[in-house]
Amino acid sequence: MHASALSFAASFLAAAVATGDTTAVLGGRVFDGTGFVPRDLFIRDGVFVDRLDAPPDLSIDAEGTWIVPPYAECHTHTFLTGPISVGNSEEFLRSGVFYAASMNNSAGMAEAYQAALPDGPRVDLIWAHGGITRTECHPVPLYRTIHVRWQGGDPDTFMSGALGNVFHIADTTEQLEAIWPYVRRGRPDIIKTFLLYSESFDRGADAEHKGMDPVVLRRLVELAHEEGKRVALHIETGRDFENGLECGVDVFAHLPYDFARTPEADWGSMRISPNAAARAAERGVPVMATLSLVTASKDPTSPPDEPAPGFAVAADNLRVLKEAGVTILVGSDAASPVAEMNALRETGVFSNLELLRMWSIDSPKFIFPERDIGSLEPGAEASLLVLEADPLAEFEAAGQIRAAMKQGEWIELQAATD
Numbered sequence: 035m036h037a038s039a040l041s042f043a044a045s046f047l048a049a050a051v052a053t054g055d056t057t058a059v060l061g062g063r064v065f066d067g068t069g070f071v072p073r074d075l076f077i078r079d080g081v082f083v084d085r086l087d088a089p090p091d092l093s094i095d096a097e098g099t100w101i102v103p104p105y106a107e108c109h110t111h112t113f114l115t116g117p118i119s120v121g122n123s124e125e126f127l128r129s130g131v132f133y134a135a136s137m138n139n140s141a142g143m144a145e146a147y148q149a150a151l152p153d154g155p156r157v158d159l160i161w162a163h164g165g166i167t168r169t170e171c172h173p174v175p176l177y178r179t180i181h182v183r184w185q186g187g188d189p190d191t192f193m194s195g196a197l198g199n200v201f202h203i204a205d206t207t208e209q210l211e212a213i214w215p216y217v218r219r220g221r222p223d224i225i226k227t228f229l230l231y232s233e234s235f236d237r238g239a240d241a242e243h244k245g246m247d248p249v250v251l252r253r254l255v256e257l258a259h260e261e262g263k264r265v266a267l268h269i270e271t272g273r274d275f276e277n278g279l280e281c282g283v284d285v286f287a288h289l290p291y292d293f294a295r296t297p298e299a300d301w302g303s304m305r306i307s308p309n310a311a312a313r314a315a316e317r318g319v320p321v322m323a324t325l326s327l328v329t330a331s332k333d334p335t336s337p338p339d340e341p342a343p344g345f346a347v348a349a350d351n352l353r354v355l356k357e358a359g360v361t362i363l364v365g366s367d368a369a370s371p372v373a374e375m376n377a378l379r380e381t382g383v384f385s386n387l388e389l390l391r392m393w394s395i396d397s398p399k400f401i402f403p404e405r406d407i408g409s410l411e412p413g414a415e416a417s418l419l420v421l422e423a424d425p426l427a428e429f430e431a432a433g434q435i436r437a438a439m440k441q442g443e444w445i446e447l448q449a450a451t452d
C-alpha cells in the first residue's frame with residue numbers, strides 16, 4: 035500500500051484566489067494528453083482562448099508548476115444526504131476531483147445536493163437514481179441491511195420506502211415496460227442496472243447474489259437508448275461481462291469481482307477473455323475498475339505483502355482490457371477516488387502517463403460527454419489544477435495541488451487540517 039500517496043496538499047495558492055474577466059497563467063508546463071509542454075494559458079469568460087487582445091485582468095506566474103485538467107470519480111455513492119454532500123464536495127474539490135457520477139441513489143438526492151450547497155464551486159454530478167434489478171436481487175438485501183441495521187429502520191416499512199426510490203424491480207420485460215415511465219419521470223442522467231452470475235441468474239436460493247434476467251436487460255438497453263440515456267452495468271463474472279456486451283450496455287461499473295467475498299469464490303469465473311475485451315474495445319465500452327473495493331477486502335491480519343483475494347485476477351483483467359484498447363475509468367464505488375488511484379498504481383499495469391490520462395481526460399469526458407472538459411486547449415472549459423511537481427515522474431504529485439480553477443474561477447480550497 036502507498037499510505038502517504040496523493041495526500042492533500044496543505045498549501046494552496048491563496049494569492050491566486052481572485053477572479054478577473056480575463057486571466058493569463060504564464061510559464062507553466064501544460065498537460066496535453068501525451069506529456070507536458072511549456073505553454074501560457076489564456077482564459078476569457080470561463081473558457082480557454084488562444085490569446086487575449088488586451089492585458090489580462092489577472093496574471094498568474096506558474097513558473098515551475100505542472101498544469102493538468104481536473105480529475106473525475108465515475109462510481110460514487112458518497113453524495114447521499116445534503117449535509118454529508120457538502121463535506122464530500124469540499125473534500126473532492128480539495129483532491130482535484132471536479133466531476134463525479136452517483137451510480138445509485140435515492141430519488142431526490144440531486145435536488146438535496148443542489149439545495150444544501152452554498153453558491154460557488156461544487157462537484158458537478160450526474161445521477162443514476164434508483165437502479166433496476168430483479169425481485170430480492172442485488173442491491174435489495176444490501177439496502178434492507180442499511181435500513182434496518184445501520185439506520186434502525188423497521189423491516190416492515192423498508193419496501194414501501196425503497197421501491198421506486200433506491201431501486202426499481204423488473205423481473206420480466208412486461209414489468210419493465212410498466213415501470214419505465216416512472217423511471218423516466220425521475221430523470222436519471224444514466225441508467226444503473228445489475229447482472230450477477232447471469233449464467234445462473236434464475237437458479238439457486240441466493241437471490242442476493244443474483245441480478246437481472248439478460249433478456250430484460252436487452253430490452254432495458256433499447257428503452258434507455260431511445261431516450262438517449264446510457265446504461266451502466268454492475269457485473270460479477272466474466273460471463274456477465276460478455277452478456278452485458280451482447281445486450282449493448284454502455285459502460286461496466288466494475289471489473290468482474292466477487293463482491294460478496296465468498297470464501298470459496300471461483301476467481302477463474304471472473305476472468306475477462308481477450309476476445310470479450312476485443313469486443314468491448316471495438317464497441318467503445320469503457321470499464322470502471324472499482325479496484326479499491328478489492329484492496330479493501332484484504333484481511334488486515336494477513337501478511338502486508340500478501341495481496342487481497344482476487345487482486346491478481348483483477349490486475350490480469352486490467353492487463354487484458356488495456357492490451358485490447360479498452361478505456362479504463364476511475365471509479366471507486368468507495369469513499370475515495372484517491373484510494374482508487376493508489377490501487378490502480380499497485381497493479382503495476384499502468385504507466386504514470388496512462389494513469390493521468392485516465393483520471394484527468396477519459397473519466398471527465400465519460401461523465402460529461404457533451405462538455406468540453408478533460409482538456410486545456412482553446413475552446414475547453416477553463417478548469418485546471420496547478421501541481422507542484424511532475425506527476426509523470428512521481429504520481430504522488432497528482433495530489434500536490436497548489437491552486438485550482440473551475441470554469442474560469444480560482445477556487446479557494448481549505449487545506450485539510452492535519
Ligand SMILES: [Zn+2]
Pocket residue numbers: 109111137138367
Ligand atoms: Zn456501486
